[in-house]
Amino acid sequence: MKFNRLVLACAAGLALCSVTARAQLTVEITGAGANRLPVAIADFTGERIVAQALASVVRADLERSGLFRLVDAGTALADSATPPFEDLKTRGADAVVGGSVVPGADGRYETRVRLSDVQKQTVLGNPAYLHSGAQLRATAHRIADFIYEKLTGEPGVFSTRIAYVVKSTGRYELKIADADGANDQAALASREPIISPTWSPDGTKLAYVSFEAKKPVVYVHDLASGRRHVAANFKGSNSAPAWSPDGKKLAVVLTKDGGSQLYVVNADGSGVTRIATSSGIDTEPRWSPDAHFIYFTSDRGGSPQIYRVASSGAGLGSPAERVTFEGSYNVTPRPSPDGKSLAFVARNSNGRFQLALMDLATKQTQILTDSAKDESPSFAPNGRMILYATEIGGRGVLAAVSSDGRVKQKLSVQAADVREPAWGPLVR
């Protein structure tokens, strides 16, 4: 099943089509969960007046999560109407959503939604949203988030954004898009490589590494103003930025004292402190969500493996705790949002680089993918999906897999390499 927003947008006669056609991320579902919840999302009454489908965006969101099976509702359904429960039971729906879009006096719209349990014939929630015509997709994502949270107990991530880098001939673009790939915008375009973008915890900034100065330099980029500042530009290379959970600091890798080593700087670039020491490579730092530890990759034991140290630097001089032991190449540690598991990239005995997930309490590790060139995993803020870069047919694409390995998606841009994904935080 393919969800191409372009088709929807073009069908609705949007002039934007020709502008965004070239760079649009297309999401393709390549695997789904085993027990998907059957849900009917009816067309909303009045949604035609805004010249763009709303319920279809909600449906696409829910279907893409892999946790829902869409059931045809048969007919449009207003939030105020009692759903045809007996008919919906026959169709096999466990939940139904109806809604209405009503224009207000100020040119804005009010969209009211009702989510009902078909078996119990009860109302599970009926939120309302005030929005402009331009905010229709954003409203649809918020409705999908509401339905997702009510039915799964976890926050939805349909209103979040993702960042990634698109490489076309001689050109690198740091892009920001909605989680479904729509509304992509370039935050930065450069003739030199851009790598390792990462979102500030409040979602207002990106830290990244740019090679525009003929060497790697770490920048912090404010998305609203487009302004940026250098966070680390010391002699040698500056790379691998990671935000502290409070957003005040960055862990970075500097080579100013010889070798790639871990440091912490304030987000404005001031106050450099070293937090670990080795004679080899230390890189790819990531804070644990509780801020106590920094996970990182090091070859101090002879092959690249994942370790962790106290983020305070209190353990400086004492040995770091080794986290991975199986295999000869385990890199790019990414703690899950709940801090209980760790995603990373493991090279297997056949030389394939695959996405792995470790339960940090039991050390049990599961390989989540069957691809060969996986890189740069990034958790969705609810921990349910992991976005990563891989290669299909010699071209860089993004892919996402659920943390249980069942749900799989592919996100690609036509005729360009996509890489270095970073999933942004929850929007509150």
Next chain:
Amino acid sequence: MRTPLLALPLLSALTLLLAACGSQPPAPEQAASGVESRTPGAVSVESAPVTQVKPETFDAGSIAALKDPRSPLSKRSIYFDYDSYVVKDEFQSLLTAHGKFLSANQKMKMLIQGNADERGSREYNLALGQKRAEAVKKALALLGAREDQMEAVSLGEEKPACTDSGEECWAKNRRGDMLYTGEF
């Protein structure tokens, strides 16, 4: 920037062509300047006369030797094994030539760019390229180059010399490049 090196054979041909037309002025002063502009176009104009330097005027220690294909100094790349940052013995004589040159020309600065092949993590490969650049820097320091003449940086896997997959290509990308003042 590798362009000047790669462009040399083409430039030699161009020089011959121009010489045949009888319009090429002799330009030893330009040849001695050594410092190039960053744009490939400008580089080619200045590089052409360098290839005309006559054998009797050749001086191994001169800046012109940096571009003379007969001088070891015109070779700027050191290649490494997979996942390794050990400088192999076969590159010792090349490093010796550059170490002596830096020692004799203390105003010259060098940017050493480490590179890695595409396999594995981008950031780990960046660190691997850094280790390679630093291994080159350390070897040059032992041969008489001063610390403040050199900066070791990494381009990781981001600037491959060869973009196909496979060992033959990857071997060309596991590399340390030495760039002199005016070349970066």
